[in-house]
Amino acid sequence: MTQSRILNVSRDLILSRRASQLQRLSSLLGRSFLFMVTSVSVLAVIFIIVFIARDAYPFFQIRGFREFFTSTNWFPSADPPEFGALAIITGSALVALGAAMVAVPLGVLAAVCLSDVLPFSLRQVAKPVIEILAAIPSVAYGFFALVIFAPALQEHGGIILTVCLWMLALPAALLAATVISDMVVAGIPPSRRPVMRGICWLTLVGGAVFALVQGSGHLLDLTISSGTNALNVSIILGIMALPTVVSVSEDALQAVGRDLREGSYALGATRAETLVKTIIPAAASGIAAASILGIMRAVGETMVVWMASGNAAQIPTPWYNLLQPVRTLTATIAGDMGEADHVLGSARYHVLFAMALSLLLFSFGSNLVSEHIGRKFRSRQAGG
Amino acid sequence: MELSTRKTLDRAFSGTGMFSICLMTASLLVILLPVFAKGIKAFVFRETIENRKMILEQFHRGDSAALDIEWESARTARQPVYDAMQAFRIELDTLEGSRRRELRSSFREVESALQSLLGPEPGSTLSPLLRNRYGQTRWDRAQVKLQQVLFREAWDYSRPGEAGTRQWIPRKQTFAGTRLEPMFDHLETKLDSMLQPRWTFYWRFLSDDSRDSHLFGGIWPEVLGTLYLTIGAMLFAVPMGVIAAIYLTEYARPGRVVQILRTCISTLAGVPSIVFGLFGLAFFINTLQVSSSKSVLAGSMTLALLILPTIIRASEEAILAVPRTYKEAALSLGSGTWNMILTVLLPAALPGILTGIVISMGRAAGETAPIIFTAAVSVGKPLTLLQTLTQPTPALPWNIYNLATEHAAVEEIRHVQFGMVLTLVVMVLILNATAIAIRARIARRMKG
Numbered sequence: 001m002t003q004s005r006i007l008n009v010s011r012d013l014i015l016s017r018r019a020s021q022l023q024r025l026s027s028l029l030g031r032s033f034l035f036m037v038t039s040v041s042v043l044a045v046i047f048i049i050v051f052i053a054r055d056a057y058p059f060f061q062i063r064g065f066r067e068f069f070t071s072t073n074w075f076p077s078a079d080p081p082e083f084g085a086l087a088i089i090t091g092s093a094l095v096a097l098g099a100a101m102v103a104v105p106l107g108v109l110a111a112v113c114l115s116d117v118l119p120f121s122l123r124q125v126a127k128p129v130i131e132i133l134a135a136i137p138s139v140a141y142g143f144f145a146l147v148i149f150a151p152a153l154q155e156h157g158g159i160i161l162t163v164c165l166w167m168l169a170l171p172a173a174l175l176a177a178t179v180i181s182d183m184v185v186a187g188i189p190p191s192r193r194p195v196m197r198g199i200c201w202l203t204l205v206g207g208a209v210f211a212l213v214q215g216s217g218h219l220l221d222l223t224i225s226s227g228t229n230a231l232n233v234s235i236i237l238g239i240m241a242l243p244t245v246v247s248v249s250e251d252a253l254q255a256v257g258r259d260l261r262e263g264s265y266a267l268g269a270t271r272a273e274t275l276v277k278t279i280i281p282a283a284a285s286g287i288a289a290a291s292i293l294g295i296m297r298a299v300g301e302t303m304v305v306w307m308a309s310g311n312a313a314q315i316p317t318p319w320y321n322l323l324q325p326v327r328t329l330t331a332t333i334a335g336d337m338g339e340a341d342h343v344l345g346s347a348r349y350h351v352l353f354a355m356a357l358s359l360l361l362f363s364f365g366s367n368l369v370s371e372h373i374g375r376k377f378r379s380r381q382a383g384g
Numbered sequence: 385m386e387l388s389t390r391k392t393l394d395r396a397f398s399g400t401g402m403f404s405i406c407l408m409t410a411s412l413l414v415i416l417l418p419v420f421a422k423g424i425k426a427f428v429f430r431e432t433i434e435n436r437k438m439i440l441e442q443f444h445r446g447d448s449a450a451l452d453i454e455w456e457s458a459r460t461a462r463q464p465v466y467d468a469m470q471a472f473r474i475e476l477d478t479l480e481g482s483r484r485r486e487l488r489s490s491f492r493e494v495e496s497a498l499q500s501l502l503g504p505e506p507g508s509t510l511s512p513l514l515r516n517r518y519g520q521t522r523w524d525r526a527q528v529k530l531q532q533v534l535f536r537e538a539w540d541y542s543r544p545g546e547a548g549t550r551q552w553i554p555r556k557q558t559f560a561g562t563r564l565e566p567m568f569d570h571l572e573t574k575l576d577s578m579l580q581p582r583w584t585f586y587w588r589f590l591s592d593d594s595r596d597s598h599l600f601g602g603i604w605p606e607v608l609g610t611l612y613l614t615i616g617a618m619l620f621a622v623p624m625g626v627i628a629a630i631y632l633t634e635y636a637r638p639g640r641v642v643q644i645l646r647t648c649i650s651t652l653a654g655v656p657s658i659v660f661g662l663f664g665l666a667f668f669i670n671t672l673q674v675s676s677s678k679s680v681l682a683g684s685m686t687l688a689l690l691i692l693p694t695i696i697r698a699s700e701e702a703i704l705a706v707p708r709t710y711k712e713a714a715l716s717l718g719s720g721t722w723n724m725i726l727t728v729l730l731p732a733a734l735p736g737i738l739t740g741i742v743i744s745m746g747r748a749a750g751e752t753a754p755i756i757f758t759a760a761v762s763v764g765k766p767l768t769l770l771q772t773l774t775q776p777t778p779a780l781p782w783n784i785y786n787l788a789t790e791h792a793a794v795e796e797i798r799h800v801q802f803g804m805v806l807t808l809v810v811m812v813l814i815l816n817a818t819a820i821a822i823r824a825r826i827a828r829r830m831k832g
Contacts, residue, residue, distance in 0.1 A: 030722065031631075031635055034635055038627065044652055045648045045650075051671070052663060054666075063691065094459070105404075106407060109401050110405050113404065116402050117398045118401075129409050132416075133746075135812050135814060136416075136753070138752065139781040139784050139805075139808070143419075145467070148418050148790070177391070178389055178392055239415075270391065271396040271397070273390070293654075300654075301657075303753065307785065314535065336754060337757055353662065363651075363659075363790050364651060366654070
């Protein structure tokens, strides 16, 4: 019995020339099948570029580049139509900038906290929060922005902004006062230091509180004419981009390794000093890649901006005034396609593809940059 | 710097980190809690007798004998209202010019508000529009309508240079001295017995068709459409994604080709979702013509492309996490590569792959932008399986947008919108909870 089985196996192993060729052929076929399936994603990328560019080309052929990138007159259905997309591109950039201002500081701080500060058990609680934030569908965010956040911002905008200001600025002012008064007293004899420091601290904090009260007085007087504006969208997009920023920068911070941390602790640095002076600079490129990915998410997001940005094709005056409605590339594509669909072949239809092409090129560009940064970071980590 | 300052700074730094995590958790709660609190009202609410009547007539459910008895008592309660209106109509003709004109227009408002509160007056012709055939089906909406009957909205522009302020003027004042006047008090006190509200758990919100563009009924076509689109996307994306992951981990040798493959996969992951939608329109519908216009098939294919990178990455990670020893043991026992992959590698990596699949299912279910041009319509019937190849479908994400922004009566159907958002969010959360549970099991197995 055993003998026969062994023989059987050996017969399988020692193949005739023909059978061996057959097996090699089939393995080659299998491999090439796998390769073909894998290259679907390459094909997809190529096809996306080709098909978007193919439909964008007629627009530039008809209207040229200049109007699209330099004019702010967006009247696609007027007669004669105007297709100046500058205000729309600015709108996209503005909300992305706003989102980055929310997502990057919060995200990096949260990532630092997750990787170095929190104990393991709390980390296990915080992780699902990030996952759920990432999982909530964009239309649910958009619905929240439109139905709940926009009316709240319109009616109690001043109060909301004031609370935010105090929450952020007061702790920062207290800290800054501590550090500055510490620096000021460094030069005087030790016996007089506590008194001087106290005086200095009180003056600084008093000044800061005075400035804050003044500022919040202005903020409280603020009337927000419409809750669907760039600020609303920026905050929501910032929250949506948070998970990306947190998880990618946490990976980067983890990759820095224990030896740098331990070296810094051994030199007597506190945890904050270790993180700020050693770990974050070492992970800077990873954090930059994370920020780029977060901004990409904000630029590419459609539903939130379509529902809650106000969709007014204008550059806010002054340009940083987030309280005015804006219109973005994604929202324009989504909103105008329904009307432009009937006029297939017109500039009005193709201009949307031109917008998609600009979005696509931007996302390719930033993707390449973030990949490049990430690769450099990883190779440096591996190298030493 | 002094030691105490350094310590303060250290603590402050940890504090800001904690603060940002707390802020994140708080924003999650701020977003989810209203959705849950208001979404649940689509399922649990006080239904009026109009709702029971509507359900009996439109969906053929309910106890018609019991309804008849209730209807009888509701009608008795309503009779004085109609009597007063009838009497006022006669009185109106006897009034003089200016007062008559003023009261007539005001009375028309009362009439239409009453019709939308209680349904059509007995004896009037049956309207083809369902919304004109029934009064308010929900007690909370009935309260709002009652307000509109009792008060007139007016704007006070008396202070120059400022925006007008809204005022509510009681209609009782307008109609003081007429025979309509007692009707308002009667309505206010007796609305209970006219509408007979009762708590109900309307779980069929998920499985009922919608009637008269979501003013009545449930969201079954949307739920079904979302399921079709999600499952369709998985049918395309899962095989492709897993095979690609196997190739990248087991067959591909590091080099230029793999480099290009990986760059393309991460590029695909970064393409904005709206561009996928345009691509789906330009490629699947206009060029390949998988269907003559929008269809579930085209939408599924577009969504599949969108989630492909996620599935590839998750599967790749899962396969790489399988210990080398498993593979080597299988190979040393004389198994071929293919055999090893099918019998050892994939079963061991399955939980990890499943996690990726489940998470991307949630993503596919919630994506709106790619299906706008490829699959979604605002109003539609639930499709059969065969129709999905050629027909477009309503879907939860698209209809949330549509109902919240483009519907004619946005305020009246807030509960439907919140109900839809709740359904979608719960679907996605369940999928993610499954993923987290699977991952926890893997972690336990790895430890034990």
